[in-house]
Amino acid sequence: MVRIVVDAMGGDNAPGEIVKGAVDAVSRKDGIEVILVGKQDVVEKELGAYSYPKDRIRIVHASEVIETDEPPVNAIRKKKDSSIVVGMNLVKNGEADAFVSAGCSGAILVGGQFIIGRIHGVERSPFGALIPTEKGPAILLDSGANVDARPAHLVQFARMGSIYMEHVIGISKPRVGIVNIGAEEEKGNALVKETFPLLKACDDIHFIGSVEARDIPHGGADVIICEAFTGNVILKMYEGVATVLIDTLKKGLMSSLRSKIGALLIQPALRASMKDFDASKLGGAPMLGLNGLVVKTHGSSKAGEVSNSIIQCVTFKEQEINEKIKASLRVESEK
């Protein structure tokens, strides 16, 4: 049984979509127990709308909620009875294996590092956002946790990302690329120039060199390495460009009778071809290198993404990802 804490109060669509996602996950997959953390009465009421196996979802009460605009360090320190703090303490105390939240990234980040804590030897815990590409999902890390990271951190990101992609997503020998502004080794900023030879020297990953941002959506690498400022820019550009293009397309389709009829005709084909680019199918961003697993889903997550993120935790646990990360750190320190 994998025990997964779900933050019932986090995200734009909490608690409705979160609770719905939890119910969906336990009915889709055996071997999961979900612990919904949040205001007892609110969560109970939402849960009451569904029929589900009662022994596989339980509620743990937390009276407070951390809001998106709160300074994260303060929020984690002061709101001891918030869903994030209570939920993460369950993981810390061994009462649960993983924590899933659509809540405030900053608080999740701080809580992950200070409540759950990093695996001994891991210097920074990155967010690894799963992004769609023409060749299937890739992991982008660090997608938002540690700005101004150092070369040694990026090397650990590469190792942890490779383990995740191989054992959770199922890509054998995942291609690791470092985000760069040209293909050649001598290109790049100081951080990239310093990190490049370190990655090249790792014989436990499949390093393919630089990956230009342009090639990321084409599937140029499976594990995309960068520090968090760049990673966040990549992730947000992906969302922004896709949203604007799709909105423009939709407006165009609605502009005349002729195009409206056309829109009806193309709809099924379009839906089929675009479904590989639906990021919500991929589940949330795991925060790697912690003593447990934390998964951050989009703030705007609906039930489907929540449910996928819960199920993703099962593979993480079954595949013993943290044990594999520890083993890779032993290899590193023996060098």
Place this chain on the structure above:
Amino acid sequence: MVRIVVDAMGGDNAPGEIVKGAVDAVSRKDGIEVILVGKQDVVEKELGAYSYPKDRIRIVHASEVIETDEPPVNAIRKKKDSSIVVGMNLVKNGEADAFVSAGCSGAILVGGQFIIGRIHGVERSPFGALIPTEKGPAILLDSGANVDARPAHLVQFARMGSIYMEHVIGISKPRVGIVNIGAEEEKGNALVKETFPLLKACDDIHFIGSVEARDIPHGGADVIICEAFTGNVILKMYEGVATVLIDTLKKGLMSSLRSKIGALLIQPALRASMKDFDASKLGGAPMLGLNGLVVKTHGSSKAGEVSNSIIQCVTFKEQEINEKIKASLRVESEK
């Protein structure tokens, strides 16, 4: 008469599309004289295919070509008779006002700084890529020239970009935003945190604070400030995501008879709504802060983009952009 040197040998479609673009520009706009620099016989042959006012296009011979994969500093030093070096020398010697090329960015960058030279007081010359947004074009600078720039450089980029957007593109009080990973002032990496208060203190620009990458395609700012690594990632993500989505869309449309019929019906509406996102209409990326003007167009430029880039140089000259940049530096140094 504005005299514009055009590198006839640079880019994937040289010399054919370049020469075609030059002919197009002189027939579309009065007051331009184009100097095509390249191999005399090759350019002459291309030009022979068109009728055009003979007194407004002339050829200056250059026997060498700098290839994309050459180390730029070396190439500029050794290939004294290349189209880039010969063309830039025409600007340096006052025989021309501007230089347009679709050739190797690195060589254009090095040539711009070392042959044409920076305006006294300008510390770095950024590339300012013009990018399409929902609210019209925005300038992204630095989009690729100076990695690891310092805060003072970014402040100059903001001033030069504002002058360009106001007087060349015609946006009054252009909104200046610094690329950041959150909206709040305390967010960001060390560079952004240091630059933010400096921009806030500039009373000659309209600084609106942070702009998240997600908001860039929505038109969140008119002048988008970042160092070149981030800028290049933004530019390349824009291209990459757009290409992948449009390719996927096209594949979907061709997947069944029904969708093919639909595609025919939506085509005119789609073309109309997508035309605002056609980057080639905006012309190339000006390299700002030089004693003259250098415009870098896409390596894959066709005649339309070349022609637009040539015409863009006329406004630059007529609006006396470099004189305005010099004046803004005087304001800066008097503070």
